[in-house]
Amino acid sequence: MTLLALGINHRTATVEVREQVAFDPAELDAALGELRGLPEVREAAVLSTCNRTELYCVTDPEGEAVVLDWLGRFHGLPVEDLSRCAYHYLDHEAARHLMRVAVGLDSMVLGEPQILGQLKDAYQASREARGLGKELECLFQHTFAVAKQVRTETGIGRNPVSxxxxxxxxxxxxxxxxxxxxxxxxxxxxxxxxxxxxxxxxxxxxxxxxxxxxxxxxxxxxxxxxxxxxxxxxxxxxxxxxxxxxxxxxxxxxxxxxxxxxxxxxxxxxxxxxxxxxxxxxxxxxxxxxxxxxxxxxxxxQEVIAENRRHRQVAADQAESLIEHGVGAWLHDRRIRSGGELIHDYRSRAETLRDHSLEQALARLGRGEEPEAVVRRLAHQLTNRLLHGPTVALREAASAERHDLLQAATDLLLDATPDKTR
The missing domain is CATH 3.40.50.720 (NAD(P)-binding Rossmann-like Domain)
Known part of the structure; x- marks a missing residue:
């Protein structure tokens, strides 16, 4: 799955275009329902302000084109015209973009505070529309934590600039x-x-x-x-x-x-x-x-905003550093979640094989077969079933000279296996 941030803002589109792509609050629920209903989209949130319209989605790999096409259809705009002023970010770049938006680094007025409240409203609207899953929920929570840290530890929000x-x-x-x-x-x-x-x-x-x-x-x-x-x-x-x-x-x-x-x-x-x-x-x-x-x-x-940017650039540099730490923390949690899902799936498969072998062993015992022979057969059968898939994969990796996979298998299957003979 891919994390996608797609949209337009004051840097890429004129006010004439932005007002055509803006979402009316009254139509937001319907828009979220349509967007979330696309087969390629698993999760979705919409941020729409006077200076930007952005869609945050968890999609299939080909989801970017689908989401851009939907945005054009929803607002009655040719996708070719929209694509000329749209931008997109994927995975960690999408996370970084959202965090920069939240602290005002991507705003017309550097560090303006209203955007964080607007982002929280977008999060709540998506949550109520059931557009959020584990991926976007985690991303938004990390983003809000980073925004709070930036506001607390830098001077980016001290002056009333908006x-x-x-x-x-x-x-x-x-x-x-x-x-x-x-x-x-x-x-x-x-x-x-x-x-x-x-x-x-x-x-x-x-x-x-x-x-x-x-x-x-x-x-x-x-x-x-x-x-x-x-x-x-x-x-x-x-x-x-x-x-x-x-x-x-x-x-x-x-x-x-x-x-x-x-x-x-x-x-x-x-x-x-x-x-x-x-x-x-x-x-x-x-x-x-x-x-x-x-x-x-x-x-x-722009003139007023440019002057503001000069005064706030030092704080902005500090904020960028905090955001990099925030992106790193989000990536770390994402990898852990991904590993947890893999472990869950692998254990589920192993438990299915175990239960099947156990049922066969109990049936043999019910037929009066020798218990020791049944237990030995169970151990042999269970070992073969558990190792069959990894063994086939190792042979294919060796044949293709995939040394990276072989090394990973060594680390996972041998180095991490306790040696009971020691």
Whole structure:
């Protein structure tokens, strides 16, 4: 069996492609069921965020092509187009990739902490969908342990750096005094909550959170001194906003060009700074064509992210070292599990031969045969049956000059066998 990690991310695919391949939370159970139902797939987990969609699977050797084809079919994309921006890792490289993802080394913002929570959500979803087996269960547990060690022993997570932080940092370069800026945040998830906290810490005093349910918006806004509105109140709030940052899971854009044009007219064309963190996008790309709008997407945060990478590179190097130890520990456990399965299978075969020989011996005793003769025959027969398979394999190895197998057989069958004559 092969451990496979296959996906796309912000380095290999544009936001237009990533939003087509993203999994809606409502369809995740069905997706996991389909993926796990493929004959070549034994275990499966799906990680889908604004910056990456990745599938972690235990498959047959030819499973990579099957999984890529399924991903294309599920999202209605030609597999040829998808393959141009997809990457894959196998076995220990797949384990290393997952651990790097978990600690934020593969993120757009180096060391960002949200990805670990998203990975734990992906693990839980797969577990509930019965997509996990021994292999992925062990891999995820090793990964979470490594991520905890990296966060504890390195400085990679000490500063509040994330996509949310990068967005606020970019806004700070445009607004000299955040205390006069009015911010409109659309959505009420973890990213928007981080954005809100960073804005308040930076000095923003007027904060509005727009969300599908007003109750959730109030839970986020109230502790920070902000107010909450529903999505249908956005047009009026937009006219008052200097900063707009959006991150929802809506399948279609929330802000269109016409709505923004009307807001600009009401505010007498005072500029608006906008950041669209969502995938699929919340703000129509055409909004960026308006002369008084400064629209940025997650792909436009590269300058802020590059600066962040310079500050965190030392911690990242330390994290890479810890990950190598983590991969080694995972490989060690994997080999032990593999050896345990082999031992179990070999003992089961030996016990079957034993039981068969024992039944024959008991039948002979039942027929009144001499006990000593029956016991001697049992010992001879059992020895022949147990040694027949290994003997044939040794002869074939000798004939093919497989010295590696012969040496392994010597180590296993002779050197490890207790000598009762000593």
């Amino acid at each position: 996509v949310a932080y990068a967005a606020v940092s970019l806004a700070s370069r445009i607004f000299e005094d955040f205390g006069r800026a009015r911010a409109l945040l659309i959505g009420a998830g973890e990213t928007i909550e981080l954005v809100a906290r960073h804005l308040v810490e930076a000095g923003v005093r007027q904060l509005t959170v727009a969300n599908r349910t007003r109750e959730r918006g109030e839970q986020l806004a109230a502790p920070l001194g902000g107010q909450a509105i529903t999505l249908d109140a956005i047009p009026d709030a937009l006219a008052e906003a200097d900063i707009v940052i959006s991150s929802t899971a809506a399948p279609l854009p929330i802000l269109g060009k016409g709505m923004v044009e009307r807001a600009l007219k009401k505010r007498r064309y005072r500029p608006i700074f906008m950041v669209d963190i969502a995938v699929p996008r919340d703000i129509e790309p055409e909004v960026g064509q308006l002369s008084d709008i400064f629209l940025y997407t997650v792909d436009d945060l």
